[in-house]
Amino acid sequence: MNDTLGIEKALTLFPDQLKESWGQAYTADIPQFTSKKVVISGMGGSSLAGRIIAGIYESESNCEIVVYNDYGLPAFIDKDWVLIANSYSGNTEETLSGVEAAKKLGMQIVGIATGGKIGEMIENGEIPGAILTPTTNPSGYPKSALGVSLGGLAGLMSKAGLINLIPEKFEESVNELTEIRKSWDAKGVAANFVTSLPVLIGARPLLGAVHAGRNVINEIGRTFAVYFDLPELDHHLVEATLYPKNLFQNIYYLFFESDLYNERVKKRIEVTKELFDTQKLKYGGFKLQGKTKLTQSLEIPHFAAWVALNISFLNGEDPGPEPWIIKLKESLSQPVH
Numbered sequence: 001m002n003d004t005l006g007i008e009k010a011l012t013l014f015p016d017q018l019k020e021s022w023g024q025a026y027t028a029d030i031p032q033f034t035s036k037k038v039v040i041s042g043m044g045g046s047s048l049a050g051r052i053i054a055g056i057y058e059s060e061s062n063c064e065i066v067v068y069n070d071y072g073l074p075a076f077i078d079k080d081w082v083l084i085a086n087s088y089s090g091n092t093e094e095t096l097s098g099v100e101a102a103k104k105l106g107m108q109i110v111g112i113a114t115g116g117k118i119g120e121m122i123e124n125g126e127i128p129g130a131i132l133t134p135t136t137n138p139s140g141y142p143k144s145a146l147g148v149s150l151g152g153l154a155g156l157m158s159k160a161g162l163i164n165l166i167p168e169k170f171e172e173s174v175n176e177l178t179e180i181r182k183s184w185d186a187k188g189v190a191a192n193f194v195t196s197l198p199v200l201i202g203a204r205p206l207l208g209a210v211h212a213g214r215n216v217i218n219e220i221g222r223t224f225a226v227y228f229d230l231p232e233l234d235h236h237l238v239e240a241t242l243y244p245k246n247l248f249q250n251i252y253y254l255f256f257e258s259d260l261y262n263e264r265v266k267k268r269i270e271v272t273k274e275l276f277d278t279q280k281l282k283y284g285g286f287k288l289q290g291k292t293k294l295t296q297s298l299e300i301p302h303f304a305a306w307v308a309l310n311i312s313f314l315n316g317e318d319p320g321p322e323p324w325i326i327k328l329k330e331s332l333s334q335p336v337h
Helices: 007-012 014-026 045-057 093-105 116-123 146-159 167-183 186-195 207-219 263-278 293-314 323-331
Strands: 037-041 064-068 082-086 108-113 129-131 197-203 226-230 251-257 282-287
Touching: 007 014, 007 293, 014 129, 014 146, 014 167, 014 293, 037 045, 037 093, 045 064, 045 082, 045 146, 045 207, 045 293, 082 093, 082 146, 093 108, 093 116, 108 116, 108 146, 116 129, 129 146, 146 167, 146 293, 167 293, 186 197, 186 251, 186 282, 186 293, 197 207, 207 226, 207 293, 226 263, 251 263, 263 282
Parallel strands: 037 064, 037 082, 082 108, 108 129, 197 226, 197 251, 251 282
Antiparallel strands: none
16 A cells, blocks of 8 residues: 555544644734624635535524635625635635735735745735644645644634634544544445445535545545535435436445434435435445534544545555646646645
């Protein structure tokens, strides 16, 4: 099993990533913001942290969080919003264009990065923010640094008064995750995805975490994967089982099951499984153990990352190198990471 960039080591250090980056962001010179309308500009792994946090807090009436994965900013954003420029490298061109758009609107801006151009803006006082110096990501690649991005963003937003999360509660969730992961059988789940396409299924308030789980299977597992959300999938996906012919023998559905779901969603999981039995579809369940939305939102992408690592190993692949992403970014004259 080749792991030339130390992806497995980085996953082992996931709790340390979370704690280290939280501490670095929370102790940075971050102002308090009165506005609770936040747009997070970030791409790839840097957007996943935003999606996870947005999912956790979307049910709170005093908090509005939008994640934007594109150039510029959406038209409904105005000067009353706060922009968080979240980029692991600090050089993400889409995020930098979001900063320029925010400046033109007269928005308040805060940045978080490991360096690059956003790091320079923070250092020279152009914008406030946190510069992270991770020691827990051997590969140096964002795909094995979700803990860095998530811990840093959560710490920054907490310090800025944008979310209601105190350091003790964050550490409690990370410690809980550390215990929970000891019971996982990631290799057993990965075995289903060597011969079958992964379809992940989840529901609010954990959809941001399921999205992150899909992405890490793509990058670390080098495997095509998709996700669907309940209750929405019951209104279309259960009819999509006829064509292309023979495709459905090669799909494995994984239900992320949570006590935090709406009661009707829990019932829908039971009924949907019964339909899948009738349709002779392959599926399994993964019961989330965390006591809070935060812990369960950490469980999903972290478990998926271990599954992805084992998919690569079972396929005889090295989970580290990113030849196609590197080629793509070189063709766009972008910094690789």
